[in-house]
Amino acid sequence: MAYDPADLKLPGWLLRVLDLLIAIRIPLGRGWRLGFTRPGFVFFSALVGLWAAALYSGNNLLYLSGAMITAISVAALLQTRHILKSFPDPASMLPQLQQGDVTIVRREGELLFPAAAVVAIQWCYDDGDFSLLGRCEAGRLSLQGRIQAQRRGLYRCNSLRLSSAAPLGLFLLELQRGDSGEIVVMPEPVSWQAEGLNASAASNELRFGGDEWHDLRLYTPGDALSQVHWRKASGELSDWRVKRFAFDAAQRPESVLRVDLRMPAHAEAAAFERLLGRVWFWVLEQRGDSTLFLGQEQFAVTASMQSGALQRAIAAAVPETSPAAGDGGLLLAVSDER
Secondary structure, three states: OOOOHHHOOOOHHHHHHHHHHHOOOEEEEOOEEEEEOHHHHHHHHHHHHHHHHHHHHOOHHHHHHHHHHHHHHHHHHHHHHHHHHOOOOHHHHOOOEEOOOEEEEEEEEEOOOOOOEEEEEEEEEOOEEEEEEEEEEOOEEEEEEEEEOOOOEEEEOOEEEEEEOOOOOOEEEEEEEOOOOEEEEEOOOOOOOOOOOOHHHHHHHHHOOOOOEEEEEEOOOOOOHHHEOOOOOOOOHHHOEEEEEHHHHOOOHHHEEEEEOEOOOOOOHHHHHHHHHHHHHHHHHOOOOOEEEEOOEEEEHHHHHHHOHHHHHHHOOOOEOOOOOOOOOEEEEOOOOO
């Protein structure tokens, strides 16, 4: 009767010993560590036995076999070292996150060196880390993972841990290196509406109430297609032009938001977070030229959103002692309710 390898069952104690052995990481210096997978430990044990037999017997064939297998192993380790050392900063490929939400990451980028490997990534910050998976193939890098951040803020990377068992799946090489990337985590939007102002109705009345247009501006996602100038409505969205009405030439009161970042003595931290959630909701609702005064800082919403400066400012906002800058517009502050 033919032997079936599936019938071979190792005892539990032997599997536990094997798990303890493969959990060992050998420090190599400068952030490098070497470990083994299960097949890798069996392979390494066999290689040690092969060299022992060669040294004991002096058999040239055993010497040749040991040298060839050792050379293949060293070449695999050198290739893995090159992949980890040249691995790009993943922070530039990560999306903007929202507090409390689970973000599914599926991003692709260009790889500057040919490689076929799977790299486990631990993006470490002060209070924890994000786990991701990088797949390198055919000059492309695919970044995959699930990220959830519980708090708003700027998450700055203090170390990046990379590990891979490619290309043989026998040796696990790890690298811990410093990094300077950061991830922006925005507050959860909190819907609100200024007292006595129906923004939707007012917008429709002002934009389509018969007012004459006298100028053109760049298209902003969310603009009504009826406002796109037909002579310019061709090619890419970046070439589109939208009619600017006479009323739009002057900023409407609701297009200016002043945010008072001062905290009353009795207020809780959650109230400040709700304030920033309302600010972020207002920013997401803007479709034209709007201005935000966040404490003492002033932002042109469209331009600062494109550059990312506004998102970073909201994510990193802290209570201040001075009233909001600017004049007019809507004023938003921490609620005085106890």
